[in-house]
Amino acid sequence: MELGPPGGAGPAEPGPRLRGLRGDDRAASAAWLSEASAGRRAPSVAAVLPAGGSGERMGVPTPKQFCPVLERPLISYTLQALERVCWIKDIVVAVTGENMEVMKGIVQRYQHKRISLVEAGVTRHRSIFNGLKALAEDQPNSKLCRPEVVIIHDAVRPFVEEDVLLKVAIAAKEHGAAGAIRPLVSTVISPSADGCLDHSLERASHRASEMPQAFLFDVIYEAYQQCSDYDLEFGTECLQLALKYCHTKAKLVEGSPDLWKVTYKRDLYAAESIIKERISQQICILMDAKEDEEHVGRCLEEMLKKELNHVKVTSGALCHAGRDLQQIILEQCYNFVCVNVMTSDFEETRKLLNALEESNLSILYPVVVISVHFLDYKLVPFGQKMEHLMQIKEFAKEVKKRNILLCGLLIYYPQLWRQDMGTLEVRVYVRPHTTQPAYCC
Numbered sequence: 001m002e003l004g005p006p007g008g009a010g011p012a013e014p015g016p017r018l019r020g021l022r023g024d025d026r027a028a029s030a031a032w033l034s035e036a037s038a039g040r041r042a043p044s045v046a047a048v049l050p051a052g053g054s055g056e057r058m059g060v061p062t063p064k065q066f067c068p069v070l071e072r073p074l075i076s077y078t079l080q081a082l083e084r085v086c087w088i089k090d091i092v093v094a095v096t097g098e099n100m101e102v103m104k105g106i107v108q109r110y111q112h113k114r115i116s117l118v119e120a121g122v123t124r125h126r127s128i129f130n131g132l133k134a135l136a137e138d139q140p141n142s143k144l145c146r147p148e149v150v151i152i153h154d155a156v157r158p159f160v161e162e163d164v165l166l167k168v169a170i171a172a173k174e175h176g177a178a179g180a181i182r183p184l185v186s187t188v189i190s191p192s193a194d195g196c197l198d199h200s201l202e203r204a205s206h207r208a209s210e211m212p213q214a215f216l217f218d219v220i221y222e223a224y225q226q227c228s229d230y231d232l233e234f235g236t237e238c239l240q241l242a243l244k245y246c247h248t249k250a251k252l253v254e255g256s257p258d259l260w261k262v263t264y265k266r267d268l269y270a271a272e273s274i275i276k277e278r279i280s281q282q283i284c285i286l287m288d289a290k291e292d293e294e295h296v297g298r299c300l301e302e303m304l305k306k307e308l309n310h311v312k313v314t315s316g317a318l319c320h321a322g323r324d325l326q327q328i329i330l331e332q333c334y335n336f337v338c339v340n341v342m343t344s345d346f347e348e349t350r351k352l353l354n355a356l357e358e359s360n361l362s363i364l365y366p367v368v369v370i371s372v373h374f375l376d377y378k379l380v381p382f383g384q385k386m387e388h389l390m391q392i393k394e395f396a397k398e399v400k401k402r403n404i405l406l407c408g409l410l411i412y413y414p415q416l417w418r419q420d421m422g423t424l425e426v427r428v429y430v431r432p433h434t435t436q437p438a439y440c441c
């Protein structure tokens with residue numbers, strides 16, 4: 001079952017995040033990515049996401065991959081993380097028949113791209129095998145093609161970044177198999193049948209195996225085809241299958257601490273706080289000037305980019321940037337700076353507020369909107385400008401009822417300074433401590 005536009009609409013921008021890659025890794029990644037973006041023959045890569053578990057350890061009726069975190073199902077964050085990676089061509093998700101409609105609804109609601117759904121199996125290995133089968137069968141009606149490299153990633157590990165995906169994919173191409181590892185948090189011990197300690201493992205020489213893992217498709221598919229029923233039933237390690245059935249020794253790649261698997265209820269709270277932390281680092285700047293126009297607004301944008309991790313900019317009047325904005329809201333951006341260069345009214349800010357209200361984004365978590373205007377005393381007296389801008393108080397009172405915190409920023413910026421953009425120095429705190437709407441100058 002295939003969802004999303006045929007051929008798979010790629011993400012808007014490649015956005016490779018090569019942070020953390022060094023020396024040879026960086027060179028290999030750069031080569032891989034430049035081939036991918038030039039449409040040349042970079043290895044084709046697909047991903048399989050097992051999402052057919054019942055989440056017994058979580059102890060809630062809803063399988064954990066569908067549990068809401070800030071109103072959005074956990075699996076949607078994982079899909080978002082994978083579909084941002086432009087060189088992953090197809091994403092095959094294994095879901096139980098019972099949850100197939102729920103999953104289709106999620107794909108549709110959050111407009112996930114390049115997704116195909118297959119029926120899960122009774123164990124994780126069987127679910128993964130079903131995903132691989134869908135990629136292996138070159139069926140006439142299928143848009144899926146057999147990839148050269150396949151990434152396997154649990155649906156319940158939402159914080160996977162492009163750099164680790166790239167590292168395991170590159171290592172899999174070279175070694176046949178690769179997987180992310182982490183240092184052990186606790187020592188692993190082996191109990192004997194009488195419940196006493198038999199022996200303990202030396203912590204420093206063991207590692208926790210995490211996800212993502214990547215394989216040459218032919219290696220892991222062969223391993224699953226050869227796999228005994230016992231291993232399909234009780235096995236927990238795909239790297240082990242590649243070793244046991246294809247004699248392929250996996251390359252181990254150091255992963256980040258955020259790769260952990262959501263397993264217990266407390267993990268949902270941890271996931272929520274990581275998402276909130278990321279939200280506070282994301283900002284959308286809406287600028288009513290055109291992209292090529294040099295203005296202090298651009299200067300503000302550059303400064304924000306230095307301070308925050310994810311800055312998105314949409315330029316031009318909101319009526320043109322509407323689709324961009326819908327997408328940004330869909331990706332759960334909660335901080336907006338509306339820069340009014342061309343006008344001194346609130347038309348653009350008002351359109352943004354309307355779009356936010358319609359989206360219901362602020363139901364669970366407050367949205368912050370900063371409306372920025374510029375002042376030149378010589379052209380308009382300060383008092384007059386302030387009086388005009390004080391209308392914002394009324395808007396702010398209104399939208400605060402819907403959990404949108406609106407405030408204004410008036411920047412003194414005379415014509416004289418416009419030749420020298422470097423003179424502007426503003427610090428914008430996108431999560432103001434006060435919820436009192438005001439204009440600061």
Ligand SMILES: Nc1ccn([C@@H]2O[C@H](COP(=O)(O)OP(=O)(O)OP(=O)(O)O)[C@@H](O)[C@H]2O)c(=O)n1
Pocket residue numbers: 049050051052053054055056057058063064065094120121122123124125127128154155156261262263
């Ligand atoms: N028959 C199964 C069992 C598990 N999984 C998936 O494999 C991943 C990792 O498994 P795990 O954390 O063990 O998930 P659950 O089996 O759901 O959890 P629990 O063991 O607590 O029941 C999850 O994305 C899960 O949905 C799967 O696709 N098919």
Ligand SMILES: O=C(CO)[C@H](O)[C@H](O)COP(=O)(O)O
Pocket residue numbers: 124154209210211236237238261
């Ligand atoms: O960490 C992993 C890879 O090694 C898997 O996520 C883990 O093995 C899944 O196993 P289970 O479904 O039993 O939690």
